[in-house]
Amino acid sequence: xxxxxxxxxxxxxxxxxxxxxxxxxxxxxxxxxxxxxxxxxxxxxxxxxxxxxxxxxxxxxxxxxxxxxxxxxxxxxxxxxxxxxxxxxxxxxxxxxxxxxxxxxxxxxxxxxxxxxxxxxxxxxxxxxxxxxxxxxxxxxxxxxxxxxxxxxxxxxxxxxxxxxxxxxxxxxxxxxxxxxxxxxxxxxxxxxxxxxxxxxxxxxxxxxxxxxxxxxxxxxxxxxxxxxxxxxxxxxxxxxxxxxxxxxxxxxxxxxxxxxxxxxxxxxxxxxxxxxxxxxxxxxxxxxxxxxxxxxxxxxxxxxxxxxxxxxxxxxxxxxxxxxxxxxxxxxxxxxxxxxxxxxxxxxxxxxxxxxxxxxxxxxxxxxxxxxxxxxxxxxxxxxxxxxxxxxxxxxxxxxxxxxxxxxxxxxxxxxxxxxxxxxxxxxxxxxxxxxxxxxxxxxxxxxxxxxxxxxxxxxxxxxxxxxxxxxxxxxxxxxxxxxxxxxxxxxxxxxxxxxxxxxxxxxxxxxxxxxxxxxxxxxxxxxxxxxxxxxxxxxxxxxxxxxxxxxxxxxxxxxxxxxxxxxxxxxxxxxxxxxxxxxxxxxxxxxxxxxxxxxxxxxxxxxxxxxxxxxxxxxxxxxxxxxxxxxxxxxxxxxxxxxxxxxxxxxxxxxxxxxxxxxxxxxxxxxxxxxxxxxxxxxxxxxxxxxxxxxxxxxxxxxxxxxxxxxxxxxxx
Amino acid sequence: xxxxxxxxxxxxxxxxxxxxxxxxxxxxxxxxxxxxxxxxxxxxxxxxxxxxxxxxxxxxxxxxxxxxxxxxxxxxxxxxxxxxxxxxxxxxxxxxxxxxxxxxxxxxxxxxxxxxxxxxxxxxxxxxxxxxxxxxxxxxxxxxxxxxxxx
Numbered sequence: 039x040x041x042x043x044x045x046x047x048x049x050x051x052x053x054x055x056x057x058x059x060x061x062x063x064x065x066x067x068x069x070x071x072x073x074x075x076x077x078x079x080x081x082x083x084x085x086x087x088x089x090x091x092x093x094x095x096x097x098x099x100x101x102x103x104x105x106x107x108x109x110x111x112x113x114x115x116x117x118x119x120x121x122x123x124x125x126x127x128x129x130x131x132x133x134x135x136x137x138x139x140x141x142x143x144x145x146x147x148x149x150x151x152x153x154x155x156x157x158x159x160x161x162x163x164x165x166x167x168x169x170x171x172x173x174x175x176x177x178x179x180x181x182x183x184x185x186x187x188x189x190x191x192x193x194x195x196x197x198x199x200x201x202x203x204x205x206x207x208x209x210x211x212x213x214x215x216x217x218x219x220x221x222x223x224x225x226x227x228x229x230x231x232x233x234x235x236x237x238x239x240x241x242x243x244x245x246x247x248x249x250x251x252x253x254x255x256x257x258x259x260x261x262x263x264x265x266x267x268x269x270x271x272x273x274x275x276x277x278x279x280x281x282x283x284x285x286x287x288x289x290x291x292x293x294x295x296x297x298x299x300x301x302x303x304x305x306x307x308x309x310x311x312x313x314x315x316x317x318x319x320x321x322x323x324x325x326x327x328x329x330x331x332x333x334x335x336x337x338x339x340x341x342x343x344x345x346x347x348x349x350x351x352x353x354x355x356x357x358x359x360x361x362x363x364x365x366x367x368x369x370x371x372x373x374x375x376x377x378x379x380x381x382x383x384x385x386x387x388x389x390x391x392x393x394x395x396x397x398x399x400x401x402x403x404x405x406x407x408x409x410x411x412x413x414x415x416x417x418x419x420x421x422x423x424x425x426x427x428x429x430x431x432x433x434x435x436x437x438x439x440x441x442x443x444x445x446x447x448x449x450x451x452x453x454x455x456x457x458x459x460x461x462x463x464x465x466x467x468x469x470x471x472x473x474x475x476x477x478x479x480x481x482x483x484x485x486x487x488x489x490x491x492x493x494x495x496x497x498x499x500x501x502x503x504x505x506x507x508x509x510x511x512x513x514x515x516x517x518x519x520x521x522x523x524x525x526x527x528x529x530x531x532x533x534x535x536x537x538x539x540x541x542x543x544x545x546x547x548x549x550x551x552x553x554x555x556x557x558x559x560x561x562x563x564x565x566x567x568x569x570x571x572x573x574x575x576x577x578x579x580x581x582x583x584x585x586x587x588x589x590x591x592x593x594x595x596x597x598x599x600x601x602x603x604x605x606x607x608x609x610x611x612x613x614x615x616x617x618x619x620x621x622x623x624x625x626x627x628x629x630x631x632x633x634x635x636x637x638x639x640x641x642x643x644x645x646x647x648x649x650x651x652x653x654x655x656x657x658x659x660x661x662x663x664x665x666x667x668x669x670x671x672x673x674x675x676x677x678x679x680x681x682x683x684x685x686x687x688x689x690x691x692x693x694x695x696x697x698x699x700x701x702x703x704x705x706x707x708x709x710x711x712x713x714x715x716x717x718x719x720x721x722x723x724x725x726x727x728x729x730x731x732x733x734x735x736x737x738x739x740x741x742x743x744x745x746x747x748x749x750x751x752x753x754x755x756x757x
Numbered sequence: 758x759x760x761x762x763x764x765x766x767x768x769x770x771x772x773x774x775x776x777x778x779x780x781x782x783x784x785x786x787x788x789x790x791x792x793x794x795x796x797x798x799x800x801x802x803x804x805x806x807x808x809x810x811x812x813x814x815x816x817x818x819x820x821x822x823x824x825x826x827x828x829x830x831x832x833x834x835x836x837x838x839x840x841x842x843x844x845x846x847x848x849x850x851x852x853x854x855x856x857x858x859x860x861x862x863x864x865x866x867x868x869x870x871x872x873x874x875x876x877x878x879x880x881x882x883x884x885x886x887x888x889x890x891x892x893x894x895x896x897x898x899x900x901x902x903x904x905x906x907x908x
Contacts (some may be wrong), residue, residue, distance in 0.1 A: 057830055102854030104853070139764075235847075235851075238855070239846075242858050243843045243847060243852070243858065243862065244790065244831060244832065244834070244835075245789070245790015245831035245832045245859050248789070248791075252789035254787065254789075304780065305783060306780035376890060377889060377891075379802060379854065379888070379889050380794075381793070426854070428854050428855070429853060429854045429889050431889070462794065462796055517812070567766070577867035580824060600816075660850065664850070666855060667893075668891030668892065669888075669891070671893060672889070672891055681777060681815060694795050694797075694887060699889065701884075701886075701887065701893075702881060702885075703885075705897070728782070
């Protein structure tokens with residue numbers, strides 16, 4: 039590969055990394071040469087080809103949430119390019135390293151895709167625009183201030199001369215970037231802020247979109263795997279004698295200490311062989327753990343003395359003790375699996391000097407680190423080619439177990455690409471599960487029914503303690519307290535005179551993970567259902583009761599009022615239809631939901647949900663609507679059906695027959711109110727999940743008088 | 758060697774007769790638009806048409822498919838993405854991650870071919886595909902839009 043001079047000038051030293059794959063296989067894989075050096079690169083974010091095609095580089099991963107389109111809108115807005123000519127590409131993580139992390143973080147989780155990178159991607163677009171204008175001005179020997187860019191055309195107004203971005207891109211790429219640029223006021227946005235269609239829809243309609251499971255490389259082998267079903271157990275032995283001669287089988291290999299894989303010409307052959315031979319597991323120390331033993335473990339935490347404190351105002355315990363009326367309730371939220379539609383998978387090609395991986399990942403840099411570690415090669419000798427994900431939901435960001443396995447298998451077949459696909463059963467048995475917690479809510483009310491003290495005691499799993507202890511704050515996992523913290527993006531959205539939020543950490547052996555919405559999900563159920571309980575105990579209207587606590591939280595009050603007004607709260611509903619409210623602040627956004635339900639003979643029907651979102655700035659309102667609708671499906675799947683249970687140390691559910699999720703028949707009408715108030719950037723992909731369950735549970739109470747405190751709902755209404 | 762008819766072409770396939778049609782399509786014929794989601798005929802990501810009926814291809818073995826059975830996959834639904842369901846899906850930006858959508862689209866197309874103006878109940882009964890991103894609202898609106906296009 040010839041590295042052009044402008045790339046060399048920028049210190050691009052490892053451009054060949056991305057291109058190696060293309061040469062290794064003798065053909066070009068569309069996503070394998072992303073961000074390879076090209077003369078038309080204006081800057082790291084923008085490439086303009088001679089035909090005026092604008093290629094916008096996207097570091098975050100597209101997994102359905104629309105971040106690819108939203109980020110491209112932000113760059114294009116500042117670039118002043120023709121939106122119809124925009125395409126995107128993923129720079130590889132090794133290229134990012136080689137270029138001093140010019141694209142910054144690749145992590146796509148925590149609803150951060152847009153809210154964390156909006157400033158530097160817009161600057162990337164704005165700087166590219168200034169460089170393109172400068173290049174045109176240089177050619178015309180005029181001052182750049184006399185020129186303007188619009189719709190990919192640069193015009194010198196005095197002379198009427200025009201040129202296009204594509205004609206000056208190469209020259210622009212050789213210029214120095216301006217020291218700084220002024221970003222547009224969002225009021226003036228023409229591309230961002232508009233409900234544009236996604237850039238990635240068409241190939242999803244005809245089967246052309248390639249997912250990791252669809253990848254086919256020359257000479258590629260396919261692998262199926264079984265890991266010890268009991269967490270903490272090991273592979274003891276296996277007898278592969280009778281399967282070695284099965285059709286297509288190329289080998290049976292150990293994968294680390296805990297797993298065995300069959301490698302075959304086709305995946306179906308590998309899976310068939312894997313299911314046909316006996317494997318002996320050493321189940322290890324957790325073989326007796328069950329749901330009941332986990333429940334006991336957590337229950338003991340409700341009265342534990344040693345706790346981590348997440349929020350303190352005044353003296354809640356004393357206030358409750360002295361209160362004329364005391365109310366207590368214990369809530370619980372079970373393990374959930376992410377259950378992405380596309381099971382975990384990765385394709386790896388290992389040689390003694392280089393390792394490459396193709397995979398769906400929410401964090402290309404973390405995938406690269408896993409690849410490097412498993413390959414026994416430095417990151418500079420590895421790369422990861424990101425593929426759009428068939429769902430992520432947090433499963434493919436902090437955990438790259440599937441990448442490690444694929445590399446460990448590929449190491450045993452040097453020079454041959456090996457595609458590892460987990461069966462659905464493997465995917466169910468080896469999740470990074472939504473943590474299990476229970477919560478005792480204790481309140482003291484005064485004579486008027488107002489709250490004078492509230493104690494939120496959480497007992498259960500800490501995600502950070504298990505997977506990222508380095509992110510703990512003085513030994514405390516603050517992520518546990520999402521929506522209950524004193525300040526920040528998950529600040530509690532009520533003011534109480536006395537408050538104590540604490541957490542007795544109880545970590546069963548089941549691996550926890552970041553599950554879309556994370557701890558905001560159950561914490562908002564605990565808070566919003568209990569507030570509803572208190573309102574009823576006080577004989578007050580649940581909306582009015584909340585409003586009194588929201589005086590210092592105007593943005594949450596605004597979204598709550600918006601859904602209440604749209605739902606006609608306080609006015610007569612249709613016969614048999616009842617309403618429930620919930621709201622919170624999560625991932626930097628203010629969210630409220632109002633559910634309309636009826637319950638007939640124990641059968642729940644959710645008629646309509648109204649949701650309001652104040653995410654500060656709305657980059658693509660129609661995609662926000664899609665995320666809000668999807669959030670109700672994800673949150674309500676968990677609330678109605680989702681439960682991973684443990685028996686003999688392992689997960690009992692292996693497929694969608696025992697882990698049911700919402701279907702179209704369950705889907706209510708969702709009305710989304712997008713009400714960006716400006717001045718901040720909030721997340722969109724996750725926060726609404728938190729209000730889905732409590733809004734419905736509060737409506738169920740209104741309909742039936744039955745308070746559901748332990749999820750999932752399952753058959754509780756008929757019991 | 759078996760013969761199967763996919764998207765109007767009769768093709769020779771070398772695979773064990775117990776191989777699911779899903780994996781014949783994906784691994785023998787290179788048609789990866791049809792997806793693996795559960796392998797047990799629940800999620801519907803593998804939905805194809807067999808003689809016009811929506812079928813879970815993970816639950817059909819190669820041996821159970823006759824050479825005369827007409828199989829249509831997402832790749833063969835239309836030559837140019839012009840099927841009313843595809844057009845409605847594009848108009849409404851239905852897909853999110855998109856992994857379930859080939860199956861969802863095939864299920865919707867089969868429903869509309871038999872029931873040109875489906876009621877909500879028809880949709881609830883016939884569209885049993887799982888979408889974890891939660892596109893159900895737009896799927897329903899897409900089916901209505903495709904129905905009203907009267908094609």
